[in-house]
Amino acid sequence: MRRNRPRAAGPDDEARLLQRVRPPGWIDPPPKAIYDLVVVGAGPAGLEAAEWAARRGFSVALIERAHLGGNSLNAGSVPSKAIIRTAQIRDGMRDADAFGAPLPNELPLDFGEVMARMRGIRTRVAVYHSVHDLAALGIDIFFGAARFIGTRTLVVNDARLSFRKALVATGARPRIPDTPGLERTGYRTSDTIFDMAELPKRLAVMGGGPLGCELAQAFCRLGAHVTIVQNDAKFLPREERDAAEILSWSMARDGMEIRLNTAVVGVRREGGAKILETLNNEVRGEIAADEILVCTGRIPNVEDLDLAAADVAFEPGCGIRVDDFLCSTNSDIYAAGDVCLSLKFTNAAQSSARMAVRNALQQAGQRHDGSAIPWCTFCDPEIAHIGLQVWEARRRAIPIKSYTVMLSDVDRAITDGQETGFVKIHVAEGSDRILGATIVASRASELINEMAVVMSTGIGMDALAEVVHTYPAQSRALMLAAQAYRRDVDGTVQREPSA
Structure with a gap:
């Protein structure tokens, strides 16, 4: 019997998506006399900043020139991962006989169904930051192109918005090479x-x-x-x-x-x-x-903002110039996400937005440190990293030692038929302090999050070796790497047990 499947996207999915990310006929609200925070751009960084500030009682205006969600929702992480998942399923079917299962009949791919599923997922995800939910938080939403006309004032459509603090989170767009033809x-x-x-x-x-x-x-x-x-x-x-x-x-x-x-x-x-x-x-x-x-590559969106009128320094190919606290050359204007960061990932954008708003509205004095942000390339196998790279350590004359566990030595990876890859953890020489890690595995995007917790809380290799992991699990590779460190230090022998 065929299992129930989620409903495929219908012809009205695009209409429902628009109702959530830019309703047709939307009328901008009358602007307040002055806002605590004006956010320019409603991608991952802008949404994070606006919601964070509104939930803490600050008056917020959010401006978006296209659709809520930015590239991540509309043309980036969400649609690409939906298609990648379909591709993984199709590829796995070809290898069914390697797992003792019969090969399915090779049927022609319905590309229209693939794209319809992607659109349905995009519509569903859009509900979590819909225009109606944002408005219910008290956020004033303006659709249109923003332009600064002073150090604490900007205009959108016919409205003039004054602010105490502003955050620019306009993201980036694809960089197009000047290749002839x-x-x-x-x-x-x-x-x-x-x-x-x-x-x-x-x-x-x-x-x-x-x-x-x-x-x-x-x-x-x-x-x-x-x-x-x-x-x-x-x-x-x-x-x-x-x-x-x-x-x-x-x-x-x-x-x-x-x-x-x-x-x-x-x-x-x-x-x-x-x-x-x-x-x-x-x-x-x-x-x-x-x-x-x-x-x-991607290029920051800065050209149409008239940043010079706001005394905000920027470079067309690199974005807004910010200090360690994500403040621009105008002390009342901050920036977050792709418009100012070299790491152009959704999680980096959201993290920087929270930090920038805390610094702007609460004088938190938090410094942005990209070394604590993990990233992942969602290929097969996935490739994830956090912290210091080997060549960075060499360039900065930081002595490190790396501990590597091949997935072909991890029981769960063997049972899953996913033995390609490794876990590599970089440690400061002479201590158990973890400086970085690279993971190549089918689930690297999940495994790297454990390393993010480990590094952010200061857990060292010695303590990681004692953390009890489920068996069998691919995440045990992290524990095995820590145990390899311990063997290196005191000569004890510890190995992956057999079931």
Whole structure:
């Protein structure tokens, strides 16, 4: 008997989404004489800041030029992870016989159903920060483009808003390279890839960062012939080389064409195809595609705010200049999220927003430290990191020692058939203080959160070795790494028990 499934997205899902993120016919409220806080941008950072301040009794105005939720909800984390999950299910079906299960019949993929599920999920998630719930908190919501006209005043539509403090959280947009012929030929970005009605037979992905790798692998597993082009020697430049090499191997296993150390020097249309002209060590090549996905980084949204009128310093390619407390060059204006941070992740945006608002409204004096923020690339296997990287330690002359546990030595990873990857914990030499960790595993996004708790509370390797974990669980790899540290220190022998 077929199990009940969640309802697929219907034709009215987009209408319900709009009712939550930008209702048609919305009328801006009359502005207050002065707001305790005006928030510009309603992505993850702006929503976090506005809700935090409103729940503590401050008067808040929230301004959004497009839709509530920003990139994370509408064109980033939520839609991409919905599609990645479908791709994982389809890929797992192909390996059913490796687990003693019969291979399912290979049926054609209904790409329309995949995208409908994504839209339904996006609509459901939107309810948690809907315009109606925000308004019920007492937040005045304005839809339109904001522009500063003074150090403590801005305008949106025809309304003039004065504030005691302001937070700029306008996020970032896809960075488009000036490759000859790209604009004329046409391309997609994370802003438009989720609008596709049909799965392209051939997809070329420019850029091997987190989003490029995630979407390249997902669309490959859904059935597209994918070629990914990266102008660096490895994928994920922020990650350790062995982690990037595992990802490269995994994507090649999926059937993806990989072009590393390769630059796209031109794009043209030839018949019905889009042709990418490439250069690798002075060797020219070509890639034919039906669609081009550009994932070459993100650029902060600062150009249209007239920040100079507010005495806020910024750089067009880097964003708003802030100090350690997330305050701009105007002491009454703060910034948070992608518009000012190098780490452009949803959790980093939310964390910085809470800190910025506490500093602005409560003079909390909290310094922003990105080293305590974990991140993850949601490929298969997932790659997650927190804290100090090996090369950072070398550059800063910090002596470290790394303790590594391969997943092929972890009982639960063996039973799950998910043995590819490792847990690596970096420790300050001569102590048990944890400085950073890299995890490559099917559940790295979950395992790294334990490391975030460990590091934020100051738990060292010696104490981590004593934390009792469930058995069998992949998270025991963290305990095994800590026990490896202990063996290194005092020579005791501890190993993963057998069931």
